[in-house]
Amino acid sequence: MNSDEAADPLLATTFDLELEKTAVSSRPDRNRFAVAKYVHFACLVIGLVFGVVVGAVFSTSASRNSGIRPALASQRQTFVLDETFGSRPSPETNAAWKSLFPKQGGFFKHPDIAPERSAFSVFHTLHCVDGLRHGYYVLHDAHEEGKLLNVSNLPFHASTEHAKHCFDLLRQNIMCQPDLTVELVDEDVGGVTGFGTEHVCKNWNQLNEWVAQWEGWHHVPKQQHDDEK
Numbered sequence: 001m002n003s004d005e006a007a008d009p010l011l012a013t014t015f016d017l018e019l020e021k022t023a024v025s026s027r028p029d030r031n032r033f034a035v036a037k038y039v040h041f042a043c044l045v046i047g048l049v050f051g052v053v054v055g056a057v058f059s060t061s062a063s064r065n066s067g068i069r070p071a072l073a074s075q076r077q078t079f080v081l082d083e084t085f086g087s088r089p090s091p092e093t094n095a096a097w098k099s100l101f102p103k104q105g106g107f108f109k110h111p112d113i114a115p116e117r118s119a120f121s122v123f124h125t126l127h128c129v130d131g132l133r134h135g136y137y138v139l140h141d142a143h144e145e146g147k148l149l150n151v152s153n154l155p156f157h158a159s160t161e162h163a164k165h166c167f168d169l170l171r172q173n174i175m176c177q178p179d180l181t182v183e184l185v186d187e188d189v190g191g192v193t194g195f196g197t198e199h200v201c202k203n204w205n206q207l208n209e210w211v212a213q214w215e216g217w218h219h220v221p222k223q224q225h226d227d228e229k
Contacts, residue, residue, distance in 0.1 A: 128166035
């Protein structure tokens with residue numbers, strides 16, 4: 001710019017106006033940039049909060065299904081035949097089966113994984129095996145004594161409904177957690193007996209001790225079926 005232009009008030013005014021227009025036109029860009037930064041920051045904060053909330057919800061849900069569980073030690077154990085558990089119901093054999101369960105039969109409550117009265121599936125499975133034992137000897141003794149049984153008067157353990165329920169429950173439980181221990185064939189019997197083989201097992205006493213701690217959480221109704229005694 002020459003000296004004449006600087007002295008000309010019209011030119012000076014025009015130049016000032018152009019600067020002001022440029023400044024004014026640049027403000028919306030700066031404002032939009034500032035707003036964008038705040039929006040981006042707000043979205044980031046909202047996303048983090050949402051993630052924390054959703055994570056808490058899912059972690060709570062997961063804890064009820066697969067979260068807190070008894071920390072059971074593993075131990076090597078060789079299976080040995082104990083005929084007590086396969087013998088006919090008697091005070092001795094019934095006491096042996098009862099000793100496998102916690103005081104309340106495996107039922108418990110837990111604030112995280114079992115707010116309502118529940119039981120671990122393994123206790124239900126054991127109950128089924130013992131029920132089939134009872135049912136088998138009812139039918140066995142009736143056959144040996146030549147008695148005719150009225151289906152409607154059969155004890156629950158010997159009923160068809162209970163047997164079918166337990167057979168399929170046992171099938172699915174065994175397939176759900178397959179024991180991959182290798183059993184050597186006994187050529188004398190042409191197959192495997194299952195006994196005399198070492199397995200890696202969970203500590204059963206620790207499981208009973210864990211359940212025993214939660215049997216009395218709040219109020220656990222005492223229910224004992226006469227046919228289980």
